[in-house]
Amino acid sequence: MTDGFRRFAGTDRYLTSPALQAAVNCALALERPLLVKGEPGTGKTLLAEAIANALGARLLTWTVKSTTRAQDGLYVYDTVQRLYDSRFGDGDVRDIRRYIRFGPLGEAFRSSERVVLLIDEVDKADLEFPNDLLHELDRMRFRILETDEEVEARARPVVVVTSNNEKELPDAFLRRCVFHFIDFPDRELMARIVRVHHPRLDESLTRQALDIFYQLRELTRLRKRPSTSELVDWLAVLKSAGVKELELDEALPFVGALLKREQDLLVFHESLAAGRRPRA
Amino acid sequence: MFVGFLYELRRRKVPVGTQEAVALAQALEAGLHDSSLDGFYEVARALLVHNEAHLDAFDQAFLAHFKGLEDAANALVAELLGWLEQAAAREPTERTPEEEAALAALEPEALRALYTQRMRDQERSRREANGSADAEARARQGTGSLGVAGDAAEGAGGRRGAMKVADARLYRGYRDDRVLDTRSLGVALRKLRAFQREGAFDELDLEGTIDATARNAGELEVILRPPRKPSTRVLLLMDVGGSMRPHAHLVNRLFSAARKATHFRELRTYYFHNCVYGSVYRTEGFGEPVSLAELLSDCGPAWKLVLVGDALMAPYELLLRAGSQGHYRPDGVEGIVWMMQLATHFERSAWLNPEPAASWWSPTIRTLRSVFSMFPLTVEGLGDAVGHLTRGGVRKGPVLAR
Secondary structure (H helix, E strand, O other), rough: OOOOOOOOOOOOOOOOEEEEEHHHHHHHOOOOEEEEOOOOOOOHHHHHHHHEEEEEEEEEEEEOOOOOOOOOOOOEHHHHHHHHHHHHHOOOOOHHHHHEEEOHHHHHHHOOOEEEEEOOHHHHHHOOHHHHHHHHHHHEEEEEEEOOEEEEEEEOOEEEEEOOOOOOOHHHHHOOOOEEEEEEOOOOHHHHHHHHHHOOOOOHHHHHHHHHHHHHHHHOOOOOOOOOHHHHHHHHHHHHHOOOOOOOOOOOOOOOOOOOOHHHHHHHHHHHHOOOOOOO | HHHHHHHHHOOOOOOOOOOHHHHHHHHHHOOOOOOOOOHHHHHHHHHHHHOOOHHHHHHHHHHHHHHHHHHHHHHHHHHHHHHHHHHHHHHHHOHHHHHHHHHHHHHHHHHHHHHHHHHHHHHHHHHHHHHHHHHHHHHHOOOOHOOOOOOOOHOOOOOOOOOHHHOOOOOHHHOOOOOHHHHHHHHHHHHHOOOOEEEOOEEEEHHHHHHHHHOOOOOOOOEOOOOEOOEEEEEEEOOOOOHHHHHHHHHHHHHHHHHHOOOOOOOEEEEEEEEOOEEOOOOOOOOOEEEEHHHHHHHHOOEEEEEEEEOOHHHHHOEEEEEEOOOOOOEEEEHHHHHHHHHHHHOOOEEOOOOOHHHHHOOHHHHHHHOOOEEEEEEHHOOOHHEEEEHHOOOOOOOOOO
16 A cells, blocks of 8 residues: 555554554644544643654644733744843844744744644633634644744644643634544553553563552542553552552552542542442 | 435534545545545544544444444455455466456455454454453453464454444543533533733733833833733522422532632522522522622622523412512512513523423423523533623723723
């Protein structure tokens, strides 16, 4: 089969499911942004790194905050600096170009080779934020009003957008994206993920850890259920502390690495003190 | 070929349109689906679904549309293989031109390898489906199917057949017509916000600064302005007791989501039973009454009024006359008139009804619907209600800058 592009199949550090591979390949082939949703800690952000690694491209990250505006991603016209310079006479203030600072999206467009652009946690920003980016992501170009210059992407960047579902995203934005919802990994995939991160970990310890991990996730009263990243961290701690045997009881070593909220720890202790296995 | 499937999706309320159809066609043209049903499932899901709430409907549509197709496709491939092999077995001189061309284009070896792998994949997924109890037992022991000697086809990474995945309905929990949990309520309520500049002058007003500096002949003059703060005020009136008992759990969730929402400037909650008569109550047990006149003078028309109730009652209760203390008085005002007073006082109001919309034919619901815009108490309904509350009529606060 002759493909016009290199297919993404995960990397040796990042394991994927067929569904995720299909979504990434669709995004690459159709040159559309890839929107990734899923529980926190399921590797949404790492996916962009993995894609960048697999393509051998540079990764640009734009971490969205509640105050981020779409304009910030394109460019910022540093008027204050220009005013300051005009007042105190540093440099040539007539050249506006000196005062245009490009944001991550602007950088991605200007880059001469294809880059991977990660727009992280797009739902953190204002509701209108994704709509403001529609045109730029669609046409991959924008205009700098101050200098009347057009910036056009030389190589369409691969755009990965992540969302934690704090806000609904606008329909018009969704329609332009390839969508993937990262499921929580099943046991089998999780065992492979663990092996990637801790290749020399004792087989029986891994098994016990996974048992306990999935039992903890089944505790219905937890506010924040432990996820992949917590499991990997926990195993790292266990390994360096030289733990050989694990059993689910109140003295579970380093449980703080798995459960981060005080109430969750209370729930954990209560359900174990009540003498029943946290099955429900 | 897949157009019928798109209509199947639309019937199940998955919003797909031309844009999705074109994208899918492009993807298929690029061969992203590897000419298999499983591949098609993954590709179609990535391109046609934009929200995890629709994944379940997608799975169902996929099942309904493609069930039985897999076996038919396999039979076709088997037939083709048989034909090719017969042709290959014969002397080259005895082959027909078509057979010759087909043999040149397709390599029976490669085709057979692909076919056996597909069959093996399918067989495994069927085995898994049948012996799921067995698989579960293995999983509990912790070996998973990883311990099983991996054959070559396993390289795809625990691939499960599309039909099986679709059938498992893993995404049922994400449907948005389901009734809500606190978090999804919180998400829906987030849209109900607006900002206004207020408070201390501690934010740099860039435009103002440039303007003032220019006027000042280039001497830098810094202009400050107050930061943006949330300005939405919400008045929540909840019907409790009687026919609302079965919905108490749901209403509690709405309540806790509203309390947790940090983007409201102010949130007030009062209770009533069936209909508002002159007064509402601060506690669930109808204690600490607040007269409606008092309430309306406290809460200006810009407040967003949200009523929660099933609007189910005996019709006479809407016409019951009551005085401003909320007690029966022959010369008082009818319940429905008190309600209309509420509706006219506030610029924006919405009624959330936990009863399913299909049962809104009851006379009292119909009457109250003519007074308030009514929405079902589901994620979708709450979203619509919030949209209704924010649309138009939103008063903008005075901008204090400059």
